[in-house]
Amino acid sequence: MKQDRLRSNFRSRGFALMRKGISPELANVFANYAILQAADPDYYTMDTHTRILSSASRSRYADALGECLLLRLQPKIEAVVGEPLHPTYSYLRIYGKGSILDGHVDRRESEIAASMALACVADAPWLLRLQARDKTHALDLAPGDLVVYEGIQLPHWREVFQGEFCIQVIFSYVRANGEFAGLRFDGRDQIGPIQKPGRN
Numbered sequence: 001m002k003q004d005r006l007r008s009n010f011r012s013r014g015f016a017l018m019r020k021g022i023s024p025e026l027a028n029v030f031a032n033y034a035i036l037q038a039a040d041p042d043y044y045t046m047d048t049h050t051r052i053l054s055s056a057s058r059s060r061y062a063d064a065l066g067e068c069l070l071l072r073l074q075p076k077i078e079a080v081v082g083e084p085l086h087p088t089y090s091y092l093r094i095y096g097k098g099s100i101l102d103g104h105v106d107r108r109e110s111e112i113a114a115s116m117a118l119a120c121v122a123d124a125p126w127l128l129r130l131q132a133r134d135k136t137h138a139l140d141l142a143p144g145d146l147v148v149y150e151g152i153q154l155p156h157w158r159e160v161f162q163g164e165f166c167i168q169v170i171f172s173y174v175r176a177n178g179e180f181a182g183l184r185f186d187g188r189d190q191i192g193p194i195q196k197p198g199r200n
Contacts, residue, residue: 013132016148017141019142020145022144027118028143031119044094056098059094060093061089062089066092071191074087077114086173087184093169097162104156109174112151113173114148116146118169119166127139131154131155172186
């Protein structure tokens with residue numbers, strides 16, 4: 001059974017690749033939405049932190065549609081992880097040519113992370129690389145594909161992007177019965193387009 005295989009992969013390797021976490025059609029709608037939001041010069045923040053080594057990348061914390069999918073996908077991700085989760089936050093990001101994602105592990109609020117591809121215009125796939133328990137994996141995510149992984153345990157990165165743009169959204173959770181359960185909602189009162197100090 002597909003669900004059993006995904007759960008087995010997650011337990012043995014620390015990640016599982018879920019093809020068509022949402023339909024390609026819905027991914028296309030979300031990608032177009034993300035592009036339209038760029039008409040507002042204040043909607044996105046240009047990435048300047050050390051993990052993103054290019055000013056060509058911009059992001060939005062707790063985008064409303066991203067937060068909707070954070071909740072909508074939670075049961076699927078819980079089935080992969082095999083235990084209940086609390087949602088913490090979503091992050092919508094548009095990468096431009098020259099973007100690079102430095103190798104890192106995530107903060108505690110992303111104990112369980114899920115990265116979803118929405119759209120990519122490039123001549124070659126922009127691979128997400130994960131250092132899992134057995135080896136390094138290079139993942140090619142099609143629109144709507146989702147990789148669920150141990151965010152605070154598995155280093156992950158992307159090499160220099162040579163295409164026009166790539167859009168993805170990240171969903172973050174903590175284990176409901178784990179040591180980070182108190183970090184649910186990422187310090188906010190609830191899930192939604194509610195900002196934290198220092199976030200756009």
